[in-house]
Amino acid sequence: MVSYIIFLDIDGVLNTRNHLKRQKIKSGKVTNKDWDPTACKYISMLCEHYNARIVITSTWRHEYTVKQLEEFFESNNISPNFVKDVTSSYAPQPDEKNYCRGHEVKYWLQNNSSKKASYVIIDDEATFLETQQEHLVKVDKNKGFSTKEAVTKASNILEKKHH
Structure with a gap:
């Protein structure tokens, strides 16, 4: 059985600039x-569809x-049951100069997932390893994960058979 993992950033993905402007107005x-709310609805739909x-890869994990993160997700209509874990900030990496979130994702996968994991990374930055680029949905920080294109891309990545 394949397990599906969503490596998720918060600022620029769920917490978008456009939404912050709407709040202010x-x-x-x-x-x-x-x-x-649209980005949250789409994340929920993705979680439900693929189980x-x-x-969480976001700096919010610091x-x-x-438990607090689960409460934020719940207050934004995303079931806290979907939240599994956070990535470690202390992933070992071969080269200190090129450290990025990609090392944290790789480390998490090596230590927590079965070989049959299908994963997608949703972030507004592209600071991931070369081998992870095909798993990345890079969103615009103004709109975040609130576009149908982003959802379609994430679904397509999860559907792909990765080895």
């Missing part, structure tokens, strides 16, 4: 805890516990 206030689990 609507209420005069802005909070990064209220995420783009996928979220591994500020909040997994």
Whole structure:
């Protein structure tokens, strides 16, 4: 059985610039805890469709516990049951100069996933390893994961048979 993993960033993906602007216009206030509802709906749909689990790559993992992160997801209508883990910030890497989130994803996969894992990385940055580029959905930080194109690309990546 294949397991599906979504390596997920928050700022620029769920917490989009456009949504922050809409908050400001609507209420005069802005909070990064209220995420783009469309992006959240699409992540939920992806998780439900593939029975996928979220591994958080966002810097939020330094500020909040997994329990707190689950609460943020729940308050944004994403089931906390979908949240599986966070990546380690201490992944060993061969070259200190080129350290990137990709090392953390690789380390997590090596230590936590079966060989039959299909994964997608959803981020507004492309700081991943060369071998991970085919798994990356790089979104625009203004719109985040709120476009049908991003969802289609993520689905196509999860559908692909990776070895």
